[in-house]
Amino acid sequence: MRFQAIRNVHPSVVSLYDETEAKDKDGNIVILDQAKVDAETARLETEQANAVAQKAADKQSAHDKLSALGLSDAEIIALTGGA
Amino acid sequence: MSKLNVDTIEPEGASTTLTLGASGDTVTIPSGATLSAPGHVIQVVSTNMNTTFTYTGTTYSDVTGLSLSITPSSTSSKILVHYDTVSATTGSYKYFLKVVRLIGATTTDLGLPATAGSRILGQIGAHGWNTVAPDMVGSFTFLDSPSTTSAITYKVQVSTEGAWYLNRSVDDTDSADFGRYVSNITAMEVAA
Numbered sequence: 001m002r003f004q005a006i007r008n009v010h011p012s013v014v015s016l017y018d019e020t021e022a023k024d025k026d027g028n029i030v031i032l033d034q035a036k037v038d039a040e041t042a043r044l045e046t047e048q049a050n051a052v053a054q055k056a057a058d059k060q061s062a063h064d065k066l067s068a069l070g071l072s073d074a075e076i077i078a079l080t081g082g083a
Numbered sequence: 084m085s086k087l088n089v090d091t092i093e094p095e096g097a098s099t100t101l102t103l104g105a106s107g108d109t110v111t112i113p114s115g116a117t118l119s120a121p122g123h124v125i126q127v128v129s130t131n132m133n134t135t136f137t138y139t140g141t142t143y144s145d146v147t148g149l150s151l152s153i154t155p156s157s158t159s160s161k162i163l164v165h166y167d168t169v170s171a172t173t174g175s176y177k178y179f180l181k182v183v184r185l186i187g188a189t190t191t192d193l194g195l196p197a198t199a200g201s202r203i204l205g206q207i208g209a210h211g212w213n214t215v216a217p218d219m220v221g222s223f224t225f226l227d228s229p230s231t232t233s234a235i236t237y238k239v240q241v242s243t244e245g246a247w248y249l250n251r252s253v254d255d256t257d258s259a260d261f262g263r264y265v266s267n268i269t270a271m272e273v274a275a
Contacts, residue, residue: 002255003137003246017147018134025140 001048005040009033117156119274125160126272128153133265136249143181143240146249150238151268155231159275162227164193164237168207169264171218171253174245179205180221182268184229185236194225203242216253218264226273237270 006013010032012024022030066076094101103110112118118125132148153162164182172178181204184191195204207221229235241247248255250264 003139003248007139014138014140015144015147016135016137018136021147023147025144027145 001044002037002041005037005044006032008040008044009036121274123274124163124271125156125274126153127269129267129269131265131267132250133263135251135255135263137246138241138243139246141242141244143179143242146180146239146241149249149266149268150236151270152234152236153270153272154234155229155272157275158230158232160229161273161275162229162235162237163224163271163273164227164268165224165270166222166239166266166268168221168239168249168266169218170221170247170249170266171216171251172209172243172245172247173216173253174243176209176211176216177245178209178241178243178247179203180207180223180239180241181205182223182225182237182239184227185238186229186231186233193227194223205242218252218262235270237268239268 002019003016006016006022010022010030013022013030013032014025015023017023022032024030062080063076066079067073071079092101128151130149130151134148136147136149138144138146149166149168155162166182168180170178181195182193184193192204194206198204206223206225209219241249246253250266252261255261
C-alpha cells in the first residue's frame with residue numbers, strides 16, 4: 001500500500017530499499033514528500049476498506065434477494081458457492 | 084621453534100597417509116599464503132539481507148542489498164554461487180530473478196536456461212492467476228568459472244509485473260498476522 005502511495009505521488013520511483021530509500025529507473029535517489037505519501041497511503045487504505053465493505057454489502061444484498069425469491073440457504077450456497 | 088625447509092613431504096614406506104600434528108594441535112596456513120587443495124572450499128563470502136526491498140518494472144534491475152564481492156586467489160578456481168529469497172508480488176504474481184557476474188564494467192548472465200522465444204529467462208520465478216499473494220521461497224545454485232583473480236561482484240536482479248516485495252509480504256501491516264524475512268547470497272571459492 002505504501003509503495004503504491006509512493007508511486008502515485010512520485011511516479012518516477014521504481015524501487016524502495018528498507019522502506020525508506022526510493023530510487024528511479026536510473027538508480028537516482030528520489031526524495032519523498034512524506035506528508036503527501038502519508039496522505040496518499042491513508043486514502044488508499046480507506047479506498048480498500050470501502051471496497052471490502054461494499055463487497056460484503058453486495059454479497060448480503062444478493063443473498064437477501066435470492067432468499068426473497070424463495071431459495072433456501074443451501075440452494076443459494078449451491079448456486080453462488082458461498083453463503 | 085625450528086624450521087624445516089623441504090620441497091616434498093611424503094608418507095613413509097608403503098603408507099599412503101600423511102598426518103600433520105595431533106589432536107588438539109593447530110595447523111596454520113599463514114594469511115596471504117595459498118593452500119592448494121583441489122575440490123576444497125578455500126574462501127567464503129556471504130551477505131545476509133534482513134531489510135526489505137520493493138521493485139516494479141519489467142526489465143531486470145539490481146536488488147539493492149543482495150550482492151557480494153569476492154576475489155579469487157587463482158584463475159583456475161571455481162566459484163559456487165548460491166542465493167535464497169523470500170518474496171511476494173502483486174499484479175499477476177509474476178516475477179523473475181537471476182544472478183549476474185560483474186567484473187569491472189562487464190556484466191555476464193549466469194546459469195540461465197536456453198532462449199525460448201519471447202519467454203523471460205530466470206533462475207527463480209513465479210506466475211500465478213490467483214487472487215492471493217503468498218510469500219514465496221526461492222533458491223538457486225550455480226558453479227561459476229570466472230577465470231580471473233580480479234574482484235568479482237555477484238548480484239541478484241529482478242524483473243516483475245506489478246510490485247515485487249523482498250523479505251516481507253505484500254500486505255506489510257504491523258501485526259502478528261504478517262512477517263519479515265531474511266534473504267542471502269553466498270559465494271564459495273573452490274580450489275581447482
